[in-house]
Amino acid sequence: MLSEVVYLAIALYYKKQNPTLGLTILKERWAKNQIPEDFWDWFPTIENKLIQQINAFAAKGIQFTVPGSWDYPQAFIHNLDTPPLFLTYIGNPAWTQKASLGVVGSRKLSLLTKEWMETELLGFLKNQKICVISGGARGVDQLAHLCALRARCPTYVFLPSGLECIYPKDMADWKENILSLGGAYLSEYWPTEMIKKHYFIERNRLIAAMADFVLIVQGERKSGTLLTAQWALDLGRDIGVLPGHPMDPLFSGNLELLRSGVPVVMDAQDLQSALLS
Numbered sequence: 703m704l705s706e707v708v709y710l711a712i713a714l715y716y717k718k719q720n721p722t723l724g725l726t727i728l729k730e731r732w733a734k735n736q737i738p739e740d741f742w743d744w745f746p747t748i749e750n751k752l753i754q755q756i757n758a759f760a761a762k763g764i765q766f767t768v769p770g771s772w773d774y775p776q777a778f779i780h781n782l783d784t785p786p787l788f789l790t791y792i793g794n795p796a797w798t799q800k801a802s803l804g805v806v807g808s809r810k811l812s813l814l815t816k817e818w819m820e821t822e823l824l825g826f827l828k829n830q831k832i833c834v835i836s837g838g839a840r841g842v843d844q845l846a847h848l849c850a851l852r853a854r855c856p857t858y859v860f861l862p863s864g865l866e867c868i869y870p871k872d873m874a875d876w877k878e879n880i881l882s883l884g885g886a887y888l889s890e891y892w893p894t895e896m897i898k899k900h901y902f903i904e905r906n907r908l909i910a911a912m913a914d915f916v917l918i919v920q921g922e923r924k925s926g927t928l929l930t931a932q933w934a935l936d937l938g939r940d941i942g943v944l945p946g947h948p949m950d951p952l953f954s955g956n957l958e959l960l961r962s963g964v965p966v967v968m969d970a971q972d973l974q975s976a977l978l979s
Contacts, residue, residue: 713768713787724787728769763792781911786890793886796856802833804913806930807842807920815920826970827853838873842919856884862905864895910934918943921955928955942967
């Protein structure tokens with residue numbers, strides 16, 4: 703059997719060369735003689751450096767996983783045409799066991815949104831103890847993670863950067879509490895990778911793909927929140943949206959989703975019906 707170092711090297715090599723072939727090799731765990739020679743020509747040039755980096759990251763709690771491994775999220779395989787060829791995480795891979803709720807929304811957190819999340823979302827989580835997935839951004843995302851912590855539920859933070867470059871920076875201060883409750887930080891980027899604008903969109907697709915239900919809390923028409931909603935709809939994921947007043951621009955995206963037929967979520971009972979039906 704090939705080593706995990708080889709599988710990670712395959713992920714790195716074929717991520718740029720041929721992602722479709724790389725995914726097939728990793729999922730099916732091809733034998734050494736099945737893997738094209740061009741990979742074996744390249745691998746010896748980076749093997750020692752890669753081993754050193756993996757060991758250094760492991761000492762900091764950073765783990766790697768690839769398609770075909772037990773801790774790789776199967777939701778990515780089932781729901782994405784182009785799942786990440788490798789994933790890094792710090793924490794507990796509880797996504798192999800528990801149902802999950804994706805919560806996304808604006809950084810401009812309205813007082814009514816805050817009140818709703820601290821009443822209805824928190825109340826739901828206290829009763830159901832499911833996993834909460836979000837992106838760690840200030841506003842709705844961070845409040846979703848906080849509600850999960852208050853309810854003593856695991857929560858996953860999907861980053862638009864590498865795990866050694868946590869963004870936003872204040873999410874690094876949450877690590878002890880998140881990990882203590884079985885949560886995790888996840889990224890599809892090399893641990894030292896800094897944020898880039900298009901990484902936010904790429905990150906959003908992972909939230910949409912992993913969540914059993916995606917809750918759109920608050921978002922404007924042109925926003926990352928609506929892009930996540932579109933990912934969820936395109937992937938055929940279950941999705942719900944909070945209603946908003948038509949004169950409130952902070953909820954203009956919510957109203958567009960309602961107009962297009964996305965089911966409304968009013969309270970904890972609606973969340974329970976959506977996730978447990």
